[in-house]
Amino acid sequence: MPRDRHGSFFEDFRLNQVIRHATPRTVTEAEASLYIALTGSRHVPHSALTIARSLGYRNRPLDDFLVFNIAFGKTVAEISLNAVANLGYAELRFIEPVFSGDTLRSESVVIGLKENSSRKTGIVYVRSTCYNQDERPILSWVRWVMVLKRRPQSIVKECYEPEFVSAIPSDELCSPGRFSSKVTLDEWCDATGSRILWNDFAPGERIDHPLGMTIEEADHLCATRLYQNNARVHFDAVEMQRSKIGKRLVYGGHVISICRALTYDGLENVLGVLAINGGQHVSPTVAGDTLYAYSEVIDKWNMPGRSDVGALRLRLVGLKNFIPVDVPSAQSATERGGRRHPAVVLDLDYTVSMPCKWLDGNSIGAHSPVDDVLSADPPVAFPNTGDARRPDLVS
Template identity: 50%
Template sequence: MTHATASKTAAGRFFEDFRIGETIRHATPRTLNAGDASLYSALYGTRFALQSADTFAKAIGYPESPIDDVLAFHVVFGKTVADVSLNAVANLGYAECRFVKAVYPGDTLTSTSEVIGLKENSNKQSGVVYVRSRGFNQHGDTVLDYVRWVMVRKRDHHSPAPDAVVPKLVEAVALADLGSACPAIERAAYDDTLSGSPNRFEDYVAGERIDHVDGITVEEAEHMIATRLYQNTAKVHFNQHSEGQGRFGRRLIYGGHVISLARALSFNGLANAFHIAAINGGRHVAPLFAGDTVFAWSEILETSVLPGRDDVGALRVRTVATKNRPCTDFPLREGDGYEPNVILDLDYWALAPRRP
């Protein structure tokens, strides 16, 4: 004889399950260690000296080599997926992302999200959910704070929509809010040979464009391993049985995978932009699939001296990633939209050492 019981499994939230002002506390705490950092390096080929060598990090003023900024972002983001975007159609963008405190091997990260915006789409089949997510370490200190918006399916296309609320977001994180995750840097000890480039903060000018030259082809196994590394459970990345019947006919690569690839590629030209201090805004312009090759280029939007600091300066960088298209001519816009091969448009602040 069988007995009907309440389901012990979770189907994830749909658009109509979100309420403005609610705060969601996410599972599962995650302790990061050197193994996670090594796997991240193996997946993307990142070469920034600070995140690669304890000796380099200690010489310039860090207690040890920190966890890569983007890895910390992905782990905080991954905690939110089961409660925010398990039933997502697409992750659309980011804003007001501040890297508040450095993350080191041995730190344990947790996440919360506050719902700050809701807007049903005109097709009545989905809606956009805006959340402000925060990552904390084991001491309760905020390490990361950001806004993202994601298109989420509706459970019932006929269910009434809430009043639309779209949050107003700043164009760029203020200079005064940058640098808290970066200790005082010993400029004289910063070895330009070991870092991979002689170019420091003073060598970059607004309007300068840099082709990062190299390309990286994405393999199916790599993007799935990467997404599992972050405990990101979004269905579109893993389940070919269901995605084969979807609009693309195959698994969609996590947008954050593209961010990491573009950041790794940017080493060739921005090797001394050693710390991402903030992400001002980001847009996943088009999907990426296994077999595609990613290229990237960057434009220096601003160069700014940080208030009260003479050791590092802030470079506002726009990094654009493409698929199957080298960036020698800096592809971006076409008519009122993007050039067809553009897949990522990311605006961020990176710190670079100043000259002694």
């Protein structure tokens, strides 16, 4: 891969090309604390050592999206430095927890290429994997980006568009934390401040999260530096003055992190994020925008071999400058035309784990008569949201 310090253009990519990204990163407690300061995240396993150890962790695991953003940041220089838009995500799996002292590196494989009809850009599909110091995979994901061509007249012969599963199968999901007793669950609920558990949610339910967060210029720039993401659209004010928006863009991973932090009120008992099934940055976010969020329960099921936790498949909709109650649907009045409400900035389909209720000393995630009734309803259909035809947001 050419390393001329100006990044890779569409012509530089080849199918099945393997890219080992530079700058491994040893993560520490400092990253965990700074992430909380920049996002306001309150999820208990990443905040309290005592709770983490009661679940069987050796230490506080780093927040799932902190790990994703660091792993993602490694890929920017070779994949998306010359991107016009980051079009979508799919098949993201959190495989192992990450702890302070672990060293992470990322590697990508080009799995698809498609030149656009304008011949000025092309779409690059990559499957990236993050490894720890023992060369064990801890995270993998697919993304596709629209990348500039170096020369519009150049000919690119390779063309392949991969297909993706609509959701990560349940037998491929990993939820390492365990609730070994009712006492452990009670201590957990005391720590989260909520006793609304997996059994209490039903497909089709919507949760309007009450708080909002205004994005400050210094905060989003600091967060993007934390992830070592060097995409110029987030930092170069002179370059971005010539763009359609005229301002530096907030990194999409920071938008995800803020929106996920806002979901704490209403989803306090989420143990961890297991997968991102698909997602899009629907429109750009800039400093001064205020983010809000609502969630929809798409589906729920028992985790294979587990009775202490269940899985929830959720749709996270991030909004800018509109409170959730004023946005009854992510789609606008022209929904049938496929257009989203103008407030929507993020549409994410993801899967989480959550503890189940206990009765007479036994967890009832797998055998609750209440859940037999709830699961009788058909699951809400929600296709993979990735759409390579839409230039939704730059890198």
